[in-house]
Structures are given as C-alpha cells and as structure tokens.
Amino acid sequence: MEDASNHQNRLTATRVGIDTSQESVAYMRDDCLICRAEGFGGQSRVEVSAGDKNIIARLNVVESGTGILSPGYIGLSKVAWERLALEEEREVSVSHPAWVSSLSHVRRKIFDLPLSQKQFNEIVRDIQAGRYTDVHIASFLTACANRLDINEIAYLSRAMVDIGARMTWPDAGIVVDKHCIGGLPGNRTTPILVSIVTAAGLVMPKTSSRSITSPAGTADTMEVLTRVDLDMETIRRVVQEQGGCLAWGGNANLSPVDDILIRVEKAMDLDSEGQLVASVMSKKIAAGSTHILIDIPVGPTAKVRSMSAAKALKQVFERVGACLGVVVMPVITDGQQPIGRGIGPVFEAGDVLAVLQNREDAPADLRERSIMLAGLVLEMVGRCEAGHGKALAQQLLTSGAAWDKFRGICEAQGGLRSLPPVYFRYPLRAKSSGTVTAIDNRKLANLAKLAGAPNAKSAGIRLLAKVGDRVCSGETLLEIWAETQGELRYAQSYLVQVQDMIQLE
The missing domain is CATH 3.40.1030.10 (Nucleoside phosphorylase/phosphoribosyltransferase catalytic domain)
Known part of the structure; x- marks a missing residue:
C-alpha cells in the first residue's frame, strides 16, 4: 500500500492496453488509499487530470493480490490514455467529477416529460465533453426511445448540429x-x-x-x-x-455526438424512431x-x-x-x-x-x-x-x-482500389424444388454478420436466388463467405437454429 501521507490524490499512470472503444476507463487497486478516502468503487465516475487535460472515466477496481496493477499506479484504457496525451510514468490526479446537472433532464425524460431546446443542448454538450458514461448514454437513449415529439426531435437535431463543425457551400445554392x-x-x-x-x-x-x-x-x-x-x-x-x-x-466532426450515440445504440441493438430521425x-x-x-x-x-x-x-x-x-x-x-x-x-x-x-x-x-x-x-x-x-x-x-x-x-x-480476395465458402442448397416466395431480411443480415461482416470486409453472402425464382432440389440458394474457417462454422451453426430464411413453395 502507498504511504498515506504522500498520496494527495496523485497516482502514476500506466497504459493497460485495453481497447474500451470510445469510453474512457480507469483501473485502480482495491487497496488504493484514494479509493478508500474518496469512496470510489467499481463503476464509479472519476475525473483524471494531467496538466491542462482531463477526462471523466468509468472506474474498474482491480484486486490487489493479482499483480495486475502495482501499488501507487492507475491503469488507463487506450482511449483514456490518448485523450490525456500521456507518456509512461506520468503522474495524474484523480478526483470526484463535478455533478452533471443535465442528468436531471435524463431522469425527467425517463418519466416521459418533455424536454426543451436548452435541456437537449445541455445533455448533448455533456455527452460531447465525456461527462456521461456509457450507462448514462444508454439511459438517455432508452428514455428517448419512441417517446420524442416533433419539437423534441428537432431540438435534439439542432443540439447535435451545434456541438460540431458545420459545412457551408455558398456557391452551390442547392446541396x-x-x-x-x-x-x-x-x-x-x-x-x-x-x-x-x-x-x-x-x-x-x-x-x-x-x-x-x-x-x-x-x-x-x-x-x-x-x-x-x-x-x-x-x-x-x-x-x-x-x-x-x-x-x-x-x-469530419459533423454531429460528433451522433457518432457517440450510434456506438452505444449498436451495443444495445437499439434504433428508435426519434433518435433515427435526429441522427x-x-x-x-x-x-x-x-x-x-x-x-x-x-x-x-x-x-x-x-x-x-x-x-x-x-x-x-x-x-x-x-x-x-x-x-x-x-x-x-x-x-x-x-x-x-x-x-x-x-x-x-x-x-x-x-x-x-x-x-x-x-x-x-x-x-x-x-x-x-x-x-x-x-x-x-x-x-x-x-x-x-x-x-x-x-x-x-x-x-x-x-x-x-x-x-x-x-x-x-485517395485512389480506386481493386476488390480484395474472398476466402472460405459454404453453399446453402435447396432441400426441395419449388419457387422462392419469401426471403427473411433480418435472418439473412444476421447470417452475414455471424460470418464476420462488416468488420471482416471479405465476409458476407452471395445471394443466388430471389423471390419468384424457380429452383431445383440441390441448387445453391446462397453462399456464405468468411475470412476464417472458425467464423464460417459460426455462421453455419446459425443455419441449424433458424427456419424459413428462404421460403420455397
């Protein structure tokens, strides 16, 4: 344990090499005196400062006996490290962040009460400044899901435009x-x-x-x-x-808060109407x-x-x-x-x-x-x-x-590239002859994602039959393509679980 007389809420920063996407995460030992003195625990919001830079991070607490983090050190995720522009062995200070008053607006929306332009401006400003953890952003998105009226959608749209850069094309007239x-x-x-x-x-x-x-x-x-x-x-x-x-x-920094919201929406598999229109x-x-x-x-x-x-x-x-x-x-x-x-x-x-x-x-x-x-x-x-x-x-x-x-x-x-190669293939064949009467868009999209798309650029599906086509038993309906055999097997396992992805009569 570090010496209590010298801690003064300062720790030596180290990069832990964990990619937490765009959410800043800090790691502190469970025997850290700052944690004890300040009452920090797992999932607490902490402010980490270095010089003129500071971030709000979500805290993860590391067991002291594991050897993952040395006494007197604070670990920072990849994005947290980059936002503070740190070098190894740099000291940082850790404190409670200021209360985020706009969270009261989120709670207001949770109870289905309308928000004003000013309230949306404050929420969007605090999200952009990194004052919201992913939990807070998820709460905001859930509170707004299909519960925004026309004015609120316009307010949210304006707030997201105003927080970022804006392009103008004065010579174009129509864009x-x-x-x-x-x-x-x-x-x-x-x-x-x-x-x-x-x-x-x-x-x-x-x-x-x-x-x-x-x-x-x-x-x-x-x-x-x-x-x-x-x-x-x-x-x-x-x-x-x-x-x-x-x-x-x-x-391009165009509506940058929208990119933050999209990242959390993706994790939640949420795409509500009001947020979609505002985005x-x-x-x-x-x-x-x-x-x-x-x-x-x-x-x-x-x-x-x-x-x-x-x-x-x-x-x-x-x-x-x-x-x-x-x-x-x-x-x-x-x-x-x-x-x-x-x-x-x-x-x-x-x-x-x-x-x-x-x-x-x-x-x-x-x-x-x-x-x-x-x-x-x-x-x-x-x-x-x-x-x-x-x-x-x-x-x-x-x-x-x-x-x-x-x-x-x-x-x-930057130049027109040739298409990269594709790798491992699995054909889905018709079990009987008939006419294609329906194709399930959602199941087909899930299948392509399980094969690795879009992160694996050469993963996906070639669809060889469309609605109205006559196919014979054994004819290939689609081909699954993946960049690894493991991803191909993963996608194949989905075919066992679903029915009627391509319907034949």
Whole structure:
C-alpha cells in the first residue's frame, strides 16, 4: 500500500492496453488509499487530470493480490490514455467529477416529460465533453426511445448540429443528400446515386455512418474501394473538385455526438424512431444539405414493417424537416427482399461496380432502384421536369458519365482500389424444388454478420436466388463467405437454429 501521507490524490499512470472503444476507463487497486478516502468503487465516475487535460472515466477496481496493477499506479484504457496525451510514468490526479446537472433532464425524460431546446443542448454538450458514461448514454437513449415529439426531435437535431463543425457551400445554392432507413441487406444505392447526380452537375457532399445493425453501411462498403476517413478540409477539396464525395462522417466532426450515440445504440441493438430521425437530420444539416431524399423500404422483415408505420415515419421526417428549414422528400419503397446479390462490404462493392460499369452481370434490381431514386433527386431540385428524372438518370448511367464521376471521386479521395480476395465458402442448397416466395431480411443480415461482416470486409453472402425464382432440389440458394474457417462454422451453426430464411413453395 502507498504511504498515506504522500498520496494527495496523485497516482502514476500506466497504459493497460485495453481497447474500451470510445469510453474512457480507469483501473485502480482495491487497496488504493484514494479509493478508500474518496469512496470510489467499481463503476464509479472519476475525473483524471494531467496538466491542462482531463477526462471523466468509468472506474474498474482491480484486486490487489493479482499483480495486475502495482501499488501507487492507475491503469488507463487506450482511449483514456490518448485523450490525456500521456507518456509512461506520468503522474495524474484523480478526483470526484463535478455533478452533471443535465442528468436531471435524463431522469425527467425517463418519466416521459418533455424536454426543451436548452435541456437537449445541455445533455448533448455533456455527452460531447465525456461527462456521461456509457450507462448514462444508454439511459438517455432508452428514455428517448419512441417517446420524442416533433419539437423534441428537432431540438435534439439542432443540439447535435451545434456541438460540431458545420459545412457551408455558398456557391452551390442547392446541396442534395440521401439516406436510407435501412433493414434491407445489399441496398447499396448511395454510391450509384451520388455518381449519377454529381454527373448531372449537382453538389452532393455525402457523408455516411458505418453499420449500426446491418452487415455493411455505405462507409463500410466504400472503404473497400477507396479511403473514406476524410477530414473536413479533404471533404471540401474533393467536393470542390468533383461535386461530391463518399466519405465516413466520423473524421469530419459533423454531429460528433451522433457518432457517440450510434456506438452505444449498436451495443444495445437499439434504433428508435426519434433518435433515427435526429441522427439523419443532424448529419445532413451539418453537411450543408438543403434538399434530402429519404428512402423508406417497407416489408415484413425490413426495419419498417407496415405501410402505416412507413407513412407515419414519412410525416415525421417532413415535419422535422420543416422545423429545421430544409426540404425533405421521403419515398416509400419495396422492402420485401434484399437488393442485389451481395451482402457484406466486398460483395456489395462488387455489385456497385457492376452497375456503374454497365456490366451484363449487374444486378437489375440494384440498377433500377438506383436510377429511380436518382431520378427523384433530379426532379426534386428542378434539374428536369417531373416524370423525366428516371430517363435522365438512366442516360447518365448508361453513357458512362456516372462511372467516370465515381472514379473521379475515388481518385480524389485517395485512389480506386481493386476488390480484395474472398476466402472460405459454404453453399446453402435447396432441400426441395419449388419457387422462392419469401426471403427473411433480418435472418439473412444476421447470417452475414455471424460470418464476420462488416468488420471482416471479405465476409458476407452471395445471394443466388430471389423471390419468384424457380429452383431445383440441390441448387445453391446462397453462399456464405468468411475470412476464417472458425467464423464460417459460426455462421453455419446459425443455419441449424433458424427456419424459413428462404421460403420455397
């Protein structure tokens, strides 16, 4: 035990090498005098300071007899160490953090009471400052789940925009964007749409998030083909050169609190309506968008399962957009089955390239859906007359203009890469002959994730049968691909547990 006369709430910091994602975690011995004097215990919030830097960390208590941590030392997780910019053997001070008054607003929302713009501002500010542990963030997300009214969604959106950087495009006038609600594996229309509308001369600084609950997000897929971790200045340069970009939003500091919330949502497998709308709107407005297309796929196993729910969500987007002063066009689309043949970053990237290159093997459904959505964007901003957008979008695609634009964007972002190899395969074969009548989007997405997607870029699924196809007994319905044999076996074990992933009659 350290000498009580010298502790003065100071300990020597050491890096424990534990990746705790974006949550700062500190480790102190159970016989540490500071723990005893201050009443710290497991899961306590502690403030750790070094020079002019300080963080709020969640405390884990280490048993003194294990030898994991020496007396007089405090261990810090990877992100905590980086935020304090420490060197080994540096002394830090440990204390109780100041009371976070905005937690009272979270408790207010837990009891389903409305919050004001000021209260949301305070919550978002404290989350950004690292004053909330993941437990507090999870409480906030749960309290808000499907319990935010239109004003509150707008308040939360504004608060998240105001805490980060904001892009402006004064020479553009109109700035377009697009978002898909999700729940439809393989629906990788965004890279194709961006290529078409920027080829038409529109400005589209497209920033996307990584996957939350799906086998791949647009950023995951584009990362296979080019660099996506662009900072603000690089995004500006790419958009000025090419009219658009296809970047991950995490490095641009656009609505940074949204990225924190998404990380916790992902761990909770939570994607509530109010938070979803605020997330989308904050990112789009922070990117400088004036006109936003929202794709809402509807199907029995999509994220939005009924037409009534889709229409309600459409109204929410329209009303929140009006509150925030942007034009929002929600479009309800078919979400009965996956789009394209690939599920997972590499396979979805392959489908995107096939469509943009006008190859004969390009998935027709992905091509048609991309053309339809791009046409609506062109009509929304008056680039063509109503009813003529699809024809213009198709011309831009078939002429090769969209492919040229896509290559230009990728080159400006760091170069267009070749698709990496795929490794271990397992075919799922039909047990009988029949016609495919339904495909379960959620089960298919789970299967791809169990194979390793999206973290393993070459993991995922090739879907070889679609609704309406006639298949024979023994014919391959899909192929599971994984980067390791262990992950492949893990995905195969899921097939034993589920029924009717692909239904035949």
